[in-house]
Structures are given as C-alpha cells and as structure tokens.
Amino acid sequence: xATAGENLDTRVHYLNANYGIKxxxxxxxxKRIAILYMASITFFxxxxxxxxxxxxxxxxxxxxxxxxxxxYNKLFxxxxxxxxxxxxxxxxxxxxxxxxxxxxxxxxxxxFPKLNLLSWYIFMTGGLLTLYSVVWGGVDTGWTFYTPLSTxxxxxxxxxxxxxxxxxxxxxxxxxxNFVVTIHKMRAPGMTWFRMPLFLWSIYATSIIFxxxxxxxxxxxxxxALERIFHVGIFDPAVGGDPILFQxxxxxxxxxxxxxxxxxxxxxxxxxxxxxxxxxIFGYSFVAFSSVAIAVVSFLVWGHHMFLSGQSVYAGIxxxxxxxxxAIPSAIKVFNWTATLYKxxxxxxxxxxxxxxxxxxxxxxxxxxxxxATLAVDTHVHDTYFVVAHFHYIMVGGAVMGYLGGIHFWWxxxxxxxxxxxxxxxxxxxxFIGFNLTFFPQxxxxxxxxxxxxxxxxxxxxxxxxxSSAGASILAVGYAIPLVYLIWSMRYGPVAGPNPWxxxxxxxxxxSPPPTENFEEIPVVTEExxxxxxxxx
Amino acid sequence: MADSHAASPLAHQFEDLEQQQEAASLGMWVFLATEVMFxxxxxxxxxxxxxxxxxxxxxxxxxxxVTIGAxxxxxxxxxxxxxxxxxxxxxxxxxxxLVTFLILTTALGLAFVLIKLTLEWRHDYLExxxxxxxxxxxxxDAKSLELFFCFYFxxxxxxxLHMMVGVGVLSVLLVxxxxxxxxxxxxxxxxxxxxxxxxxxxxxxxxxxxLYLIGGRY
Amino acid sequence: MQDHLVPKSLYFLIFxxxxxLTALTTGMAYVDMGQWNTIVALIIAGCKATLVALxxxxxxxxxRLMRVVLLSALLWLAILISLTTTDFFSRDWTPxxxxxxxxxxxxxxxxxxxxxxxxxxxxxxxxxxxxxVPPRASSS
Numbered sequence: 001x002a003t004a005g006e007n008l009d010t011r012v013h014y015l016n017a018n019y020g021i022k023x024x025x026x027x028x029x030x031k032r033i034a035i036l037y038m039a040s041i042t043f044f045x046x047x048x049x050x051x052x053x054x055x056x057x058x059x060x061x062x063x064x065x066x067x068x069x070x071x072y073n074k075l076f077x078x079x080x081x082x083x084x085x086x087x088x089x090x091x092x093x094x095x096x097x098x099x100x101x102x103x104x105x106x107x108x109x110x111x112f113p114k115l116n117l118l119s120w121y122i123f124m125t126g127g128l129l130t131l132y133s134v135v136w137g138g139v140d141t142g143w144t145f146y147t148p149l150s151t152x153x154x155x156x157x158x159x160x161x162x163x164x165x166x167x168x169x170x171x172x173x174x175x176x177x178n179f180v181v182t183i184h185k186m187r188a189p190g191m192t193w194f195r196m197p198l199f200l201w202s203i204y205a206t207s208i209i210f211x212x213x214x215x216x217x218x219x220x221x222x223x224x225a226l227e228r229i230f231h232v233g234i235f236d237p238a239v240g241g242d243p244i245l246f247q248x249x250x251x252x253x254x255x256x257x258x259x260x261x262x263x264x265x266x267x268x269x270x271x272x273x274x275x276x277x278x279x280x281i282f283g284y285s286f287v288a289f290s291s292v293a294i295a296v297v298s299f300l301v302w303g304h305h306m307f308l309s310g311q312s313v314y315a316g317i318x319x320x321x322x323x324x325x326x327a328i329p330s331a332i333k334v335f336n337w338t339a340t341l342y343k344x345x346x347x348x349x350x351x352x353x354x355x356x357x358x359x360x361x362x363x364x365x366x367x368x369x370x371x372x373a374t375l376a377v378d379t380h381v382h383d384t385y386f387v388v389a390h391f392h393y394i395m396v397g398g399a400v401m402g403y404l405g406g407i408h409f410w411w412x413x414x415x416x417x418x419x420x421x422x423x424x425x426x427x428x429x430x431x432f433i434g435f436n437l438t439f440f441p442q443x444x445x446x447x448x449x450x451x452x453x454x455x456x457x458x459x460x461x462x463x464x465x466x467x468s469s470a471g472a473s474i475l476a477v478g479y480a481i482p483l484v485y486l487i488w489s490m491r492y493g494p495v496a497g498p499n500p501w502x503x504x505x506x507x508x509x510x511x512s513p514p515p516t517e518n519f520e521e522i523p524v525v526t527e528e529x530x531x532x533x534x535x536x537x
Numbered sequence: 538m539a540d541s542h543a544a545s546p547l548a549h550q551f552e553d554l555e556q557q558q559e560a561a562s563l564g565m566w567v568f569l570a571t572e573v574m575f576x577x578x579x580x581x582x583x584x585x586x587x588x589x590x591x592x593x594x595x596x597x598x599x600x601x602x603v604t605i606g607a608x609x610x611x612x613x614x615x616x617x618x619x620x621x622x623x624x625x626x627x628x629x630x631x632x633x634x635l636v637t638f639l640i641l642t643t644a645l646g647l648a649f650v651l652i653k654l655t656l657e658w659r660h661d662y663l664e665x666x667x668x669x670x671x672x673x674x675x676x677x678d679a680k681s682l683e684l685f686f687c688f689y690f691x692x693x694x695x696x697x698l699h700m701m702v703g704v705g706v707l708s709v710l711l712v713x714x715x716x717x718x719x720x721x722x723x724x725x726x727x728x729x730x731x732x733x734x735x736x737x738x739x740x741x742x743x744x745x746x747x748l749y750l751i752g753g754r755y
Numbered sequence: 756m757q758d759h760l761v762p763k764s765l766y767f768l769i770f771x772x773x774x775x776l777t778a779l780t781t782g783m784a785y786v787d788m789g790q791w792n793t794i795v796a797l798i799i800a801g802c803k804a805t806l807v808a809l810x811x812x813x814x815x816x817x818x819r820l821m822r823v824v825l826l827s828a829l830l831w832l833a834i835l836i837s838l839t840t841t842d843f844f845s846r847d848w849t850p851x852x853x854x855x856x857x858x859x860x861x862x863x864x865x866x867x868x869x870x871x872x873x874x875x876x877x878x879x880x881x882x883x884x885x886x887x888v889p890p891r892a893s894s895s
Contacts, residue, residue: 563820581835614773617811618766621766622766739807746800753784
C-alpha cells in the first residue's frame, strides 16, 4: 500500500522537521512527546520486568532459590511500584493518547502543549527518583505502602519512593486535564460526541479517573511522608489513628487506577475489532456509555480490597454489591465486540491477534474478579496467588496486550514504516502462550492456599510454581521479539502509506508519518465513526 | 492601548481567541476539581476522626484563637474582592487599576500567611502543641488532641502552601501587567489565576468553621 | 465570559455579604445549639462558598460545563467521605466476640516486630475459626 517512489526523506513530517537533541527535549509537538513517553515507559517496563524475572527464578525453589526474604520483599515491591506507576498507568494514555487524541479529534495539537511537555518532565523526575529508591536500598512495603508498616516499622526508602510516586501523579493529572479540555473544546467541525472514535471515549473516561482519583493518592502519600518524618500519629493506633483510614484513602485512588490501566486498552480494542472485522462496531453508544459508567462506578468499589482488613462487614457488603455492578459495563463491551465480530470479514494480522487475546484474557480476569468480589470466597483467597493471577490477567493479558495491539496498529502511522507481520504474529502467539503458562498455574496455587508476598512456600506447590516460572521465560522471549523487529523496521521496514490497514478515522487520512501540524486544513467530519462496509471505500 | 507584546496572542493549536479562552477556563476549572479532591482527602480524614473523638477535637479547637481566625478570613475575603476587581480591570484594559489590584491581592495573601505563621503557629509551637516537634500537652484526651493538631497543622499548612503558590503566580502576573502585557482581548492568565485564588479562599471558608468553631464556643 | 462585565457594585455587595456571613458564623459559635452548631456553620460556609463561586468566579455567567466540573468534584468528595464513613460507623454494629480486650478504637500500641505474625495472622485465624474453617495445616 506504500505509494511507489515515496521518499520519506524528502517529505517533511514531524520526525524530520527538526533535528538535534534540543528539538526533542524542548518539543511541544504531541507526537514527539508521545515518543518520549514511549521510550521512557519501555525503559521502566524493562526494569520492572527484570524484577519479575528475578522473582520467578527465586520462586523455583520452595525455600527460595536466591534471595533472603528481606530482599524478596524489596523485589516484589519494586516490581509493583515500577510496573503500576511508571509503566501501566502512563502506557496507553501517555503514548497512544498523546499521539492520537489531537489527530482523532481533528486538531493540530492538544489544548496545552507546553503543559504536555511539562508532564513528561514531571514523569521522568518522579520515575528517576523512585527508580533510585527501589534500586539503591529498596522499598519493602509492597506497592501498597500499608501503614503502620510503611510509616513506623520499616527503615527502607519509603519516603523517597512515595515522593517519586507523588511527583509522577502530577504528570497523570496534567495529562488527564489536557485530554479533557482537548476533547471538549477542540473537536473538528462535524465531530459530535457520538461521531468520535471509541478510543476517545475511553481516553475521556480514563481522564476523569486521572483528575478525580490521583489527587487523593497524592495527599495520602503526603500524610505517609509526614508521619514518617515527624512521627505524628495519623495512622498510628497508639495515638488513636486508624491504619484502615490509610487503606480507604489509598484504595480510593488505586482501585480506579486499575481502570486507568484497562479502559484505554478497551479503547484500543474498540478500534481494532471494527477495522479487522471490516464492520462497524455493534452498539456504539452502549460501548461509549459503558466507558463512562466504568469510570464512574470504579470510584464506588474500593473497599473490596479491604474485606479482611478490619473494615466493617456492612461496608463490605455494600462494596461487594457495587463490585458486582462494575462488572456489568465491562461485560457489555465484551458482548458488543463479540457481536461486531459476528458475520464480519475477519483477518488475523498482529493487531487483531492482540485484540482477540485481550477479549479472552480480560474476560477470564474479569470473571475471577467476581470471585474476589464475593465476600465469602475472598475470605479464602485474599492475599493468595489467586489475586495475583486475577490482576495479571487483567493488567498483562488485558492492558499490556491492548498496548501492544495499539502499538502494532498505529506503528505505521507513527513511524511511516511497516514491520514484518509474520514475526509480529509469532511474537503475539508466544506472548499468549507464555502468559497463560505463567499465570494460570497461579490461579490454581492461590486457590490451594499459597500466600502472596512470601519468599518461601510449602513444597507441595513447587510444580505449579516451576510451571509459572517456565511460562515467564517464554513470556520474556515473546516481549523481546517485538523490540527487535520494531526497532529494525524504523530503518529497514517497507515504507507505509497513509492507511495500510484500510482503517477509518481522521488519523488515517494524514500521511505516515504525519506533518507536525497534523492537517493541512482542519477536516470537516460528515460520516459516523467506523463507517466500514460502505459501498465505496 | 497598552498592548505591547510582540507575538500574536492566539496559540497555533486554537482556531480563534474564543476557543483559546474557553479552553483556558475549562482547564483551570478541571485543575480546581483536582484540588477539591486533594484537599478532600484531608477533609475526609478530619471528618472521620472528628466524629470518632469529639471531646479531644473540641478541646483542640478551643485552643485556637477565633479572633485571629476570623480576621484571617476577612483578609482572604478582601483579597478575593481585589482579585475579582483585578480581573475586571484587565477586561477593561485599565492597566493601572489592574496593577493596583494585583498588588493589593498579593499583599493581602502575604498578610494572611504572615498572620498565620507569626501569630498562630508560633504561638502554638510555644505552647507545646506541635505534634512531632514538641507536643507536650498532657491533659485529658491528649492523644486525640494531638491528632487534632496534626490535622490542624497539615490542613492549614497545605492551604498556606497553596496561598504562597498563588502569591508567586500573582507576582509574575504583576510584572507582566506593569509591562502592559494584558489587554481586553488577552487576559486569560489573569482570569485563570483569579479562579485559583478564589478557590484557595473557598478552602479557607470551610477550614475556618471546621477547625476553629467545632462544637461551638459557648 | 469575556464579554460579560460585572458591575463593581455587585462585587461590593457580594463582599459585604461575605463579611456579614463571616461575622454571623463567628457569632453563632458562641450560641449553644448543641448538635446544630456544626451544621449551621457548614451551611453558612456553603453559602459563602457558593457566593464566591457564582459571582467572583463568574460561574453565574459561565458555560454549564464549568458548573458540571465543580459539582462533579464535590460529588466525588461526597462519595469519598460517605462510603469511608459507612465503614467507621458500622463497625460497632458487629458484636465483638469473647476474648477481645476492649472495643475502644484507641488500641494499644502494636509492639514492634513482625506485624504479620503478631497481628494479622492471628486475626485471620480467629475470623476463620469463627466461621468454622479449620486453620490451614501448611502456614509458613
């Protein structure tokens, strides 16, 4: 589909418009900022991934193969903190969101481009501070920083890690703010709310969570820091404080945070399925409203992380019922995607493989979430590997696959190059197999009672643990392969035209890579989203 | 008449000045929503503990000076008035009025922080009421009184920090206004700073009764 | 919003009202109204905040979206406070089993050491045996 004779070097686009490190580090172009984020989060993913590899190697032996328990505590804390705050939360919004939101609404940039660049610098500052904290000295409280352990009883780098996360939170807040204002005020003429691509609805819903949830985490970390520094007793039972208050404030953000991780991935899937089934999405408004419903209801369920903390059972009942409710809009989306596939003209390029993988694995993860939302079952599986498996199915099987699917889908637009689809499909398959081999045994071993965050375990669980570690090694190979061919493609891949997938959307109507100002003229939108299957393409 | 800035005020990503102005306002309101939740975490914690330990919290509240608190409230309300008048002056292109009102607002904000630091916090510290530093109160309900003072210092401290940020922003705007940077078509920055300033005032409007007037003073 | 010029007199009127309400709330604190003191104080504070928001912050003349933003933030704060409160205030509804020392929320200090082994695990075991679930043989 590449235009014959198109020479990427002669046409001016956002990648070659300016050269030099200053033009990248001082850019306000949302597309360049997206690439800055892409590089950063890939780096953090590698760091968090190394921690995961070490954990899985350690857990081959029941008595722990390599590390002392104190070190193991630091490893899983590092894995959680880095992966959650510095990979998953920014991944799709900061990379694909930054790149695509202005293009999808038909604007030249986000509402506040300089604020966008500031967001990246804030992110890097927080990230590097946290990286220092978890690597030099380490943090051993888990990514959840529960009190009074984190405030009173450990002498690890809790303060600097919490401060790093606090700083990075402002990056999220500013990004969310930018997206909300852009989507409200900068849509092209004719782009009504219900003509927007569903990716934008998901980003909008995610931004609501950024805006309303992250500040609560920020103030909670401030309180933890003050308690550590001044030994004041806000969460200290000795003075009348209540550790559970910390948990309420922490999870008020951190539960919606998991929807920050999954909603954008759902948005990506909503773009991929219609394109690769050549069919308009089934139930557009249901999917759109479900995105917002997920964002809203996600704020009502945080107590399901606290069923066994000492929280009142009556509050537990309320949170349990609401947790069942939050599954409904997610399920609606899955049904709509499936209905879109029905009688579609399906092709299985790499992005589609990731989208289909998402649907299956997210469904499994989501259903096990219902197990956990049930008070009686949670009593048995809380703090076991069942929970670990549940959230990895959603975060890795769901969010990461959504991220990879999106990267593979929009790669030609971002770089102007195509990657070898054969290798991409192979990698997707290896990731799928490796993922299931890693995490399905964890459901089993968790249900059988193996606790999480323990450096040792009873020997009867060894077979399943070894299976899980073996799967992790396969998963690692699966993640390494795209790094190779994607980087290779930037130099040697065939030139992509404006729309190699034949997809619908304003971003596909620009050249690949797009010019700095996105559009020669601001487009006027006249058709509905996903107008696939129209007589004239 | 006072517009002396060289570049066009319209940023490249916007189609017209109206869109730019609306985006700036919406952006500031969304930011204020995040601030509501930031302070909200403190209000939530305060509400919980206030209802768990009424005697200690009332005792703590009674140790605060209502007169100073009320004066500070009045200072902030005055500063909100001058801020609103500053925005109005910018809207009308009146450079001198704008500068004057910005100076007054900044001064009142600084006065608030100074009163708080020198008359209230210093006094509380000298009385041995600073948790973590020198808390030595040893009457009944000492523990929950300490908890009250934790929240008192943290909430007023975070508020004062926001006040100082506001003072900083207004100082920058002051210099720009004096140079004639703002005009009837170009005063977004003043308006959005005004929104921030009024918000910080609103937070204090709630902090004053919650901290100083709990349970009444009869 | 750009085109609406608010008359100075309105600003001064609002200013006067705010000062009056401040005097009122300070004065009311010295009147014994029992439970109502706090409620009255909060209502007056709400009125003051509304005046500042509507007139000084120009919400009266702003697009509806801004009002939605502010009200959403307040609603979310209400969610945070109310759901957290349901936990704290329904804790007393569950009868405390025999063997617990006291039910006061000012608990004795937790001795330093392994928080998990000394506090969390015994709690979990107690809870489970109350439900009739035998303790796991293989606990580390």
